[in-house]
Every structure is written in C-alpha cells, then in structure tokens.
Amino acid sequence: MPRLPAHIQIYSDESLESYLLRLCQANYFDSFYDFALELKHLLWEQESGAAGGLPTELAAINIYHAQQDSGRRSQALFLVEKMLELKPFTLLDITFKHGTSVDLYQRATVSYQNHIIPRHYLRQNSIPICPVCLQGEQPYIRYLWHLEPVKACVEHNCKLVECCPRCNETLNYMESELITHCFCGFDLRKCEQEPADAKSYWQLNPEAFSAFGDCSFSEKLAVLSLLEQLASDKNQEVLLREGIDFFSRLLEERISEQLTLATKPLSKLSFRTLSAGLIDELSKVSNLPQGLISGVIKAILIKALDTPKTSLGCLGDSLLSPRECAFLLQSSVNDIYRLYETGVLSPAIRLPSKQTIQSYQTIFRLQDIAGFTLSCSSFMAVTSSR
Ligand SMILES: [Zn+2]
Ligand SMILES: [Zn+2]
Structure with a gap:
C-alpha cells in the first residue's frame, strides 16, 4: 500500500473537508486539486474502480454529494484511510452520509456519526x-x-x-x-x-426544549426544522417557550379557519383538509421527539372527542387515511391494514369489495380512531412518556 509522507491527527468533531485540506497542506501540495489527483493516482494503483469515485473538488468530496456513485466514494475514502494507516472507518466517521429515511413523506436527511441532520441545514x-x-x-x-x-x-x-x-x-x-x-x-x-x-x-439554553422531554441533538434539529416550516415568521424563542401549546393553538386556528370555509357536511370532509395537513407536515420531519408527537396526538384526540356539533356536524365526523391513523396510534400502516382486515377497525364509508385501500385514502372516522387510540396500550405508553 503506498503511503502519504506526512500524517496528521484527526479530530472527532472535525469536518472531512477540513481534515483532507490539512492533510493536503501537511504534504506541501499547492492546491487541493493537485492533492486529489495524487490520491486518485495512488488509488488507481490499488483499485481502479474506487479512484473514479473521488472528485478533485474539495467542496464536492463529502459522501452526501455523491448520488449513484456514493458506494464508490465510500470505498475510495476507505482505501484512503488504509493509505493513512488510520483505523478502519475513522475517516468515514467524520463524513456527512446519506440518511436512511427514505419514506415518501420524510424530508431528506444526512447523518454525521450518530446525529441525524435535516439535509437543508447543511x-x-x-x-x-x-x-x-x-x-x-x-x-x-x-x-x-x-x-x-x-x-x-x-x-x-x-x-x-x-x-x-x-x-x-x-x-x-x-x-x-x-x-x-x-x-x-x-x-x-x-x-x-x-x-x-x-x-x-x-x-x-439547555431548557429550551424541555417541553418536549429530554431531547437529543438530532431531535432538537428536527424540532427547529418543523417550527420553521409551520411558523417561518415567528421568533424561535417564543415558539420553543410555547412548546406543545403552540401546536394546540395552531390546530385550533386551522380548524376554525377551515370550518368557516366548509360547505359540505364534516362527515364528507377529511381531517387533512380541516387541519390543513398538520399530520402530513409532522410526518415529513424524521426524528421528532416523542414528547412533541404525543403532545400533538393528545391535542388532536381532545379536539376529536370534544367538539360542539355545528350545522355541518362535528369535527369527530371527519375522515382519516390509514397513514394518519398510523400516526395517531403510533403504529405502522400495515398494522392499520391488519386491524381493518380483522374487522377491529371499520371504514366509515362503504368500499367496493376487493378494492385495495390506498394509504392516503380517507375512509376512517376520526371519532372512531380517537376512541380506539384511547383504548390501546400504545397510547398509554405515549402519554406516560411525558
Ligand atoms: Zn469556539
Ligand atoms: Zn477578507
């Protein structure tokens, strides 16, 4: 294995680009481009395929920049580690990697060591x-x-x-x-x-997120990302101080606004429309703290079970999709399908037999699901976590 003459210490909170740049300078290269060409040359001697995975531009070198060739990129960095006689994965450890949340709903994330970071935060x-x-x-x-x-x-x-x-x-x-x-x-x-x-x-302020429980760094970033999405113009401090009350108020405001616009009976409207997609917005952000999720679920359940009847019906009459049911029950869409197939959950609207239910299709009554959620042990687990 060829070696680079000068080695330097790597820091556990360093960026990959910083380390490679320092390494390039310690080896007296004039530019990162020249250094990268040399690295590619050394890699070529080892493993021709991996050399192609390494770009020559410093700003493009991190793993999350690589798309189809991210496997080759990681392989190249792995071989560079070997060249530097580093322990396996020490270099890969300080890269921003692709997040694994690939759900249709979730926004892209990257990870650095064990932290999950919304990608748009880079x-x-x-x-x-x-x-x-x-x-x-x-x-x-x-x-x-x-x-x-x-x-x-x-x-x-x-x-x-x-x-x-x-x-x-x-x-x-x-x-x-x-x-x-x-x-x-x-x-x-x-x-x-x-x-x-x-x-x-x-x-x-260590107490800034206390309303949502004991939050990890990844959870804090997820809360910030969600709050920005829901109230871009508001002061971060005010929103964090409000905690769960912010979500209860937001739900209340959205529902009353939608109710003034409603012309159909509420039993024909989706909760998604009435809450202006609140559950969808929460589902888009991965890694939210359980304290926040359970707070929102509680706010929804209270609204669902205790709303005055209007001339168009009550909020509990509105319809939920399997995906939204899964959010309220903190289970998977597959669990909801199973509960439906075994007759535990009945749809509020008649479905043609043999029709496959889509995960976004609004067919369950909010009130029924709210009642069922309260009867489930998973709900107790959710509330006792606060
Ligand atoms: Zn400092
Ligand atoms: Zn200057």
Whole structure:
C-alpha cells in the first residue's frame, strides 16, 4: 500500500473537508486539486474502480454529494484511510452520509456519526468560524459550523463569524482552501469576539426544549426544522417557550379557519383538509421527539372527542387515511391494514369489495380512531412518556 509522507491527527468533531485540506497542506501540495489527483493516482494503483469515485473538488468530496456513485466514494475514502494507516472507518466517521429515511413523506436527511441532520441545514455557500476555536494549536473546522442553525460557539459563548471583517467576503474554507485566513490574507483568529445573540437561543439554553422531554441533538434539529416550516415568521424563542401549546393553538386556528370555509357536511370532509395537513407536515420531519408527537396526538384526540356539533356536524365526523391513523396510534400502516382486515377497525364509508385501500385514502372516522387510540396500550405508553 503506498503511503502519504506526512500524517496528521484527526479530530472527532472535525469536518472531512477540513481534515483532507490539512492533510493536503501537511504534504506541501499547492492546491487541493493537485492533492486529489495524487490520491486518485495512488488509488488507481490499488483499485481502479474506487479512484473514479473521488472528485478533485474539495467542496464536492463529502459522501452526501455523491448520488449513484456514493458506494464508490465510500470505498475510495476507505482505501484512503488504509493509505493513512488510520483505523478502519475513522475517516468515514467524520463524513456527512446519506440518511436512511427514505419514506415518501420524510424530508431528506444526512447523518454525521450518530446525529441525524435535516439535509437543508447543511450550509451551501459559506462556512462561518469561531475565532477562538481557531486559536488552538492545531486549527481545524468543526462539522457543526457546516450547519445552518448553528450560529454560535457554545464553548466560547460567541457568535460565529460569517464574513471577513476586512474585505466583507463570506467565509468558505472549502473555496479559499485556507483554514485560519480569509482570501484577502486577514488572519481570522484576530476577529473580534461578539457575544452570542437571540438567534442562538436553542444552542445556549439547555431548557429550551424541555417541553418536549429530554431531547437529543438530532431531535432538537428536527424540532427547529418543523417550527420553521409551520411558523417561518415567528421568533424561535417564543415558539420553543410555547412548546406543545403552540401546536394546540395552531390546530385550533386551522380548524376554525377551515370550518368557516366548509360547505359540505364534516362527515364528507377529511381531517387533512380541516387541519390543513398538520399530520402530513409532522410526518415529513424524521426524528421528532416523542414528547412533541404525543403532545400533538393528545391535542388532536381532545379536539376529536370534544367538539360542539355545528350545522355541518362535528369535527369527530371527519375522515382519516390509514397513514394518519398510523400516526395517531403510533403504529405502522400495515398494522392499520391488519386491524381493518380483522374487522377491529371499520371504514366509515362503504368500499367496493376487493378494492385495495390506498394509504392516503380517507375512509376512517376520526371519532372512531380517537376512541380506539384511547383504548390501546400504545397510547398509554405515549402519554406516560411525558
Ligand atoms: Zn469556539
Ligand atoms: Zn477578507
């Protein structure tokens, strides 16, 4: 196995691009392009197929950028690890990999170690830095700086710097191929340290997510992504402080707005229409904390079982699809089909025999499903988790 002459330490919270860039510089290459060509050449000698999986552009090197050839990309990085005499998967461990949630509904995710990150949270054009972190003996880029909602360095309690104070250009080490300096030559370690502000509320306050239980980092990102989707114009701090009440209020508002527009009896309308797709919106975000899900389910059950009758009927008369039933019961669509086939759940509308029910087809009565949910042990598990 050929070897690269200089080896450097790899940090467990480093980005892949940062490590490769530092490695390139430690081996005295003029540019990352030259370094990548050399790597490809060395790989070619080992395993011709894998060499093709490695791009020459630093900003494109991470695994999540690779589509059909992501297998070859991982293989190439695996062989680079071997070349560097690293333990297997140490390099792969600091990549952003494709998330495994491929459900029709779920938004794309990437993963870094055991964290699941909504893909749209990966910064595209600029990577800010913490000037104090860069003052360390071995300056390197933290993977966290690649994430859009990360606005501050919690360790140093300061804002991340997005633009060079001298030339005002946005910082991106993958473009400049410089870790401690801007394109213009300014030493970023000399940036003034500004205290973190309200935008970092979620990062700086450990109690910010307490309404949803004890949340992991991935769950926090999922909550932020959902809140942005549901209330883009609102202050993050206000939404997080409101917790479950925000969802109850949102449900209430949506239903009353839809009821004013309704012309058909509610027994002919879907709950999806009446709640403006609230369950669908929640299902699109993977990794939401159980405390949030159970809070929303409770809010829906209360509305379903206790709404005054109007001239068009009551909310409980509206219809649910198997997918929405699965959400309320916290089970799978297949479970709902089984409950239907065994006669435990009966459809509210007559279906032609032999017709296959589609997962989005609204056929079950909200009130029936709400009652059934309360009778299930899974519901007790959901509520006692709060
Ligand atoms: Zn820092
Ligand atoms: Zn500059």
